[in-house]
Amino acid sequence: MRKGIFIIFLIFISQTMPVFAEDSFVGSVKTLKGSVSIVRQNEVIPAKIGSKIFQHDVLQTGHDGSAGIILRDNTVFSLGPESEFVMEEFQFAPAEGKFSLFARMAKGTFSYFSGLIGKRAPDSVHIETPMGTIGIRGTKFLAKVSGD
């Protein structure tokens, strides 16, 4: 009986959440230079190498700032100076076939290269900019966005 409950528990957690990540993060800051901050629920947090990125986080770089982040599906985003990036939505659960990557490049300079979501489910990648939407089929691109 106890074993049965354990197994049900195992199946449940394996299908919903990573085992030890207390709150599922989207990715982390991997490279950083100058002033970079994360805006989370109206709070401005200075970003450091290793800072975790969560859904709805906004990343901002100062005039001397630049940063690179890697998401859990291996997608890589980099930001040049005076840039603003919003991690709108991220879902990566290959076992359930759930993929979603929705990011906003609000202003500045960016680079992107595809991770597993871009390779396995390219239609699930949405990148919004003030000039329009960028659709991607497994590749790398650079973007400069004026922000108005």
Next chain:
Amino acid sequence: MTFYKLCIVGLLGMFLMIGCSTGKNVVVLLPDPDGNVGEITIDNEGGSQTLSQAGQAVYVKDSTTAPAAPVSLEKAEIEKMFREVLAIEPQPPQTYILYFKRNSTELSEISRKRIPEILNTIRTRNSYDLSVIGYTLSVIGHTDSTGDKQFNLELSLQRALAIRDLLIAEGVDPEYIETTFHGEAMPLIQTKNDTPELLNRRVEIIIR
């Protein structure tokens, strides 16, 4: 004299117009780190443009104006425009796969020898974000498939935990290790049920 002034004003105006129509927003397609070139499409209220060749760029005035026809940019031009962002790009993540003995959380001899290389990559990359994903498909048995799946789910968890513990023992900060497991749901090699396959008895470590 006034004629020259007018000319200068006129030229300045032309430069400004060119600047406005082409310089504000730009998207450049590049090959990915493996050398493959995919495709990107820029879509807005005015229309859309698709890029499919490396070095191609599209300029966009604003969200209501159709993206301009693609142009080719010189490498030097791209490097100048995106200097800071290119300099900060992280290395793409690296994946290692470790294989296990049958029905066990013990590594195969060959995989055991790869551990120092993995630790070295974690250290040289100063990695703060690891995923340890356990998989398994190993049991020969006569139980029904539900029974196997449950057993394998637990075994894949134990394998992932064994690697996680090994990394922690070597000084890797547990806070940055994410551990997941999938049982037999995601084989590397498709097999019939109840087939022993070394290549599926594995743990993947993704170093970001």
